Amino acid sequence: MKRAFAAAAVLVTLAVVSLLIGASDVSWRALFAPEPDERALQVLVISRLPRMFAVMLAGTSLGVAGLIMQMIARNRFVEPTTAGTAESASLGLLTATLLAPGLPVLGKMMVATVFALAGTALFLLVLRRIPLRSALIVPVVGLILGGIIDSATTFFAYRYDLLQTVNAWTTGDFSTVLRGRYELLWVTLGLTCAAYTAADRFTVAGMGETFTTNLGLNYPRIVALGLLIVSLVTAMVVVTVGMIPFLGLIVPNLVSMVMGDNARRSIPWVAVSGAAFVLLCDIVGRVVGHPYEIPGGTIAGVIGSVLFLYLLLKRGARVG
Amino acid sequence: MSTSNRRSLPLFALLSVVVVLAVLWVGVKFQRPDAAASTPAAEAAAPEGRTVTHGQGTTVVPLKPRRVVVFDLVALDILQALEVDVHGVAGDMFPQHLTRFRDAKYPRLGTLFEPDYEALQAAKPDLIITGGRSSAKYANLSRIAPTIDVPMSGKDFIASVIANTEMLASVFGKEEKARGLIEDLRKSVADLQQVTAPRGKGLVVLVTGGRMSAYGPGSRFGVIHGDFGVPEAAEGLRTSLHGESISAEFIREKNPDWLFVIDRDAATGQKEGNARQVLDNELVRQTTAWQKNQVVYLDPGITYLTGGGIQSVKQLRDQVASAYAQAQ
Numbered sequence: 001m002k003r004a005f006a007a008a009a010v011l012v013t014l015a016v017v018s019l020l021i022g023a024s025d026v027s028w029r030a031l032f033a034p035e036p037d038e039r040a041l042q043v044l045v046i047s048r049l050p051r052m053f054a055v056m057l058a059g060t061s062l063g064v065a066g067l068i069m070q071m072i073a074r075n076r077f078v079e080p081t082t083a084g085t086a087e088s089a090s091l092g093l094l095t096a097t098l099l100a101p102g103l104p105v106l107g108k109m110m111v112a113t114v115f116a117l118a119g120t121a122l123f124l125l126v127l128r129r130i131p132l133r134s135a136l137i138v139p140v141v142g143l144i145l146g147g148i149i150d151s152a153t154t155f156f157a158y159r160y161d162l163l164q165t166v167n168a169w170t171t172g173d174f175s176t177v178l179r180g181r182y183e184l185l186w187v188t189l190g191l192t193c194a195a196y197t198a199a200d201r202f203t204v205a206g207m208g209e210t211f212t213t214n215l216g217l218n219y220p221r222i223v224a225l226g227l228l229i230v231s232l233v234t235a236m237v238v239v240t241v242g243m244i245p246f247l248g249l250i251v252p253n254l255v256s257m258v259m260g261d262n263a264r265r266s267i268p269w270v271a272v273s274g275a276a277f278v279l280l281c282d283i284v285g286r287v288v289g290h291p292y293e294i295p296g297g298t299i300a301g302v303i304g305s306v307l308f309l310y311l312l313l314k315r316g317a318r319v320g
Numbered sequence: 321m322s323t324s325n326r327r328s329l330p331l332f333a334l335l336s337v338v339v340v341l342a343v344l345w346v347g348v349k350f351q352r353p354d355a356a357a358s359t360p361a362a363e364a365a366a367p368e369g370r371t372v373t374h375g376q377g378t379t380v381v382p383l384k385p386r387r388v389v390v391f392d393l394v395a396l397d398i399l400q401a402l403e404v405d406v407h408g409v410a411g412d413m414f415p416q417h418l419t420r421f422r423d424a425k426y427p428r429l430g431t432l433f434e435p436d437y438e439a440l441q442a443a444k445p446d447l448i449i450t451g452g453r454s455s456a457k458y459a460n461l462s463r464i465a466p467t468i469d470v471p472m473s474g475k476d477f478i479a480s481v482i483a484n485t486e487m488l489a490s491v492f493g494k495e496e497k498a499r500g501l502i503e504d505l506r507k508s509v510a511d512l513q514q515v516t517a518p519r520g521k522g523l524v525v526l527v528t529g530g531r532m533s534a535y536g537p538g539s540r541f542g543v544i545h546g547d548f549g550v551p552e553a554a555e556g557l558r559t560s561l562h563g564e565s566i567s568a569e570f571i572r573e574k575n576p577d578w579l580f581v582i583d584r585d586a587a588t589g590q591k592e593g594n595a596r597q598v599l600d601n602e603l604v605r606q607t608t609a610w611q612k613n614q615v616v617y618l619d620p621g622i623t624y625l626t627g628g629g630i631q632s633v634k635q636l637r638d639q640v641a642s643a644y645a646q647a648q
Contacts, residue, residue, distance in 0.1 A: 022567070022569050023566070023567055023569040023570035023573045024569050024570075024572065024573040042602075042603075042606075043569060043572075043603070046601075046602045046603055047567070047568065047569050047603060161413065164528045164529055164584065165528060165529035165585060166529075167529065168528070168529030168530055168531050169529070173531060173565070175531065175532075175565060175566070175567040176530055176531055176532070176567070176568070176598065178568055178601050178602065178603065179602065180601075180602075181601070289564070291566075291570055291573070292534075292564040292565055292566060292570070293565045293566065293567060294565070295565065
């Protein structure tokens with residue numbers, strides 16, 4: 001209970017700080033003066049609140065997506081960016097941009113989802129063929145697969161001079177979030193809730209196919225559900241704000257170090273910590289070069305890679 | 321014994337053919353660099369030539385270069401203005417005024433980033449011109465033929481456009497033509513400064529992949545402020561290559577009277593209008609620029625692809641001038 005209060009306090013503080021920082025002046029004084037500054041109020045409603053929601057939604061859903069992937073792949077170092085999911089979504093988006101440039105955002109997102117699904121399924125297929133499933137081999141396979149997909153993306157993007165456009169999808173950046181331009185992300189909240197209701201199934205699936213089947217559950221169906229959630233979340237985040245690296249890896253790991261591996265118990269914590277982590281990254285990105293911005297995804301990459309190394313090198317890391 | 325011999329005979333024949341082919345291939349491979357190395361040495365030693373100082377040092381170029389290949393759109397722009405004929409070009413994207421180089425009669429020698437060395441050898445150039453994106457390939461290219469490099473336009477944009485024009489004019493003996501072009505450019509830019517200075521502050525924004533970045537004086541689009549004389553709406557923008565990443569909030573906060581927009585995606589051949597979509601939001605709509613209809617979508621080709629060309633910079637000047645004239 002105490003921990004829940006502390007977490008809520010941290011999250012709320014970060015959210016409030018996120019509302020007050022940016023290129024324009026939106027201070028307490030401007031908002032709560034006897035005659036509130038109308039410009040400040042406008043910025044709050046048009047830009048700051050949507051940005052805060054977008055950040056929290058992306059953090060929450062990517063964290064939970066990472067957790068689900070880790071259970072399905074039965075490996076702690078797997079998440080959308082270390083299993084080829086994000087790269088596949090990006091390739092899908094590029095394909096849609098090249099072949100059907102007029103497609104609305106929703107259409108592009110569907111294409112990206114299909115690609116993300118295919119890429120993740122391919123990853124799991126490859127995993128099945130690998131006899132030695134040592135903890136480190138699995139993410140290495142994912143990174144190699146992601147690298148191959150990414151090189152295809154880079155090749156076509158280079159050919160058609162879309163490298164900078166692709167770059168926009170691969171680095172999460174919340175600077176363009178405004179009212180009316182991020183609402184798609186609310187769907188990820190629904191997906192996170194769906195993941196929560198199926199939490200127990202994912203916990204069981206995390207113990208392996210035989211175990212799951214012995215309990216009378218349909219293992220392939222659980223895997224399919226998990227894949228669908230992960231792919232949809234990844235595609236939505238990539239389309240609206242771009243990818244945030246390592247998030248789905250470090251957040252579930254840090255949470256499970258404290259909370260253990262019961263998904264029903266850890267999903268709310270992963271959700272809250274994910275949101276807090278991205279809020280922090282986005283705030284740092286806005287403060288470092290004020291009033292200009294460094295993409296939150298870049299900051300997440302820096303912090304995330306350090307934490308990733310820590311988790312890898314930590315003695316007695318629980319693996320497998 | 322004899323049967324096994326008979327059977328292995330075709331195999332032996334095949335093997336020896338393979339070996340012979342391999343030896344030939346290796347021989348050809350080893351000969352090639354010699355052949356390549358001897359050509360520029362011979363040309364460098366050629367008596368008639370003039371020394372040209374360019375972006376990456378000095379080079380002795382032939383007095384009347386005839387087979388000129390160009391790896392830079394800015395140089396191509398200037399050469400076209402000087403009425404110099406070009407033998408081959410690189411890249412697939414040309415801005416409006418250079419579209420004639422798409423024609424198949426100009427051999428395509430790879431891209432600006434990656435020269436096609438075989439096609440280049442076949443083209444037998446007597447002068448190679450690099451610049452901008454292809455500057456990095458200068459060392460490799462200069463081994464094939466005398467190469468000069470057109471430096472990127474820097475802090476004093478118009479001054480460096482003029483310097484580049486003069487440099488290329490001296491190579492081709494087109495000084496007279498250049499003088500006229502330069503005179504014209506200087507005068508038209510000075511005229512524009514009179515118009516822009518009193519008419520409010522401007523902000524240069526590049527839009528790509530839905531993201532926005534701002535560019536200040538001294539940057540690659542700094543000509544708007546530095547030479548055209550538009551006062552800055554946001555001071556202290558650094559001059560980094562990719563500008564400063566900004567939000568719609570930033571644009572509203574700086575509230576420019578003029579918004580100069582470069583739609584990078586359109587410059588590289590995607591559908592136009594992405595920049596319009598990105599900018600058309602509740603915050604940007606509140607700026608003076610938006611409300612007074614003073615958002616100028618700069619021709620992406622001439623700003624992004626051939627920014628430092630003397631024709632491009634003149635066209636850009638004309639576009640800005642006509643925007644100011646229309647708004648009066």
